[in-house]
Amino acid sequence: xxxxxxxxxxxxxxxxxxxxxxxxxxxxxxxxxxxxxxxxxxxxxxxxxxxxxxxxxxxxxxxxxxxxxxxxxxxxxxxxxxxxxxxxxxxxxxxxxxxxxxxxxxxxxxxxxxxxxxxxxxxxxxxxxxxxxxxxxxxxxxxxxxxxxxxxxxxxxxxxxxxxxxxxxxxxxxxxxxxxxxxxxxxxxxxxxxxxxxxxxxxxxxxxxxxxxxxxxxxxxxxxx
Numbered sequence: 431x432x433x434x435x436x437x438x439x440x441x442x443x444x445x446x447x448x449x450x451x452x453x454x455x456x457x458x459x460x461x462x463x464x465x466x467x468x469x470x471x472x473x474x475x476x477x478x479x480x481x482x483x484x485x486x487x488x489x490x491x492x493x494x495x496x497x498x499x500x501x502x503x504x505x506x507x508x509x510x511x512x513x514x515x516x517x518x519x520x521x522x523x524x525x526x527x528x529x530x531x532x533x534x535x536x537x538x539x540x541x542x543x544x545x546x547x548x549x550x551x552x553x554x555x556x557x558x559x560x561x562x563x564x565x566x567x568x569x570x571x572x573x574x575x576x577x578x579x580x581x582x583x584x585x586x587x588x589x590x591x592x593x594x595x596x597x598x599x600x601x602x603x604x605x606x607x608x609x610x611x612x613x614x615x616x617x618x619x620x621x622x623x624x625x626x627x628x629x630x631x632x633x634x635x636x637x638x639x640x641x642x643x644x645x646x647x648x649x650x651x652x653x654x655x
Contacts (some may be wrong), residue, residue, distance in 0.1 A: 431476035436466030463487025497524035560653025
């Protein structure tokens, strides 16, 4: 899923990006509140990680501006202040959760996945379409009773398609959410990874659930059985 991290400590931001990408997230970075607010207005994110102490606009101002603009993307606030008042202000301003620095990477990832599940009814703990299942927390996929081993990028692509099952996803959307908005490689890489998923999840089982929609993108066919 696509995450925006707004954090002015660039070493910490880079570490967050590396860790989250290893978990299958596509990550954009902003180093001040002004750029963060601009990015969230211009792009579609699944969750925002927002530091409180930011130059330009602080995290509370960014949060308030997002909600005033009716941008309801889940927000996880990071704060170095051990203050109940700051936590209350963040939640009252529109944040969905908060995490005190320093924090465990595993706890951060678990909270982000909880926010993703909470954000909309189509975000269950285990994603499924028919007998195709994927557990985002455990990073495991199954076709029926058979577990299928996928690479991190294949997992991210499968998660994206499952979350949009039945809907066409354009190549641009897939690149932004699976590879990240700053990806500068060949966009045909999507075709390579779609082929990988088909070879692992469809063809061995005599199925065709990942379909190409000509001139539009790809769709995972909804299986109600």
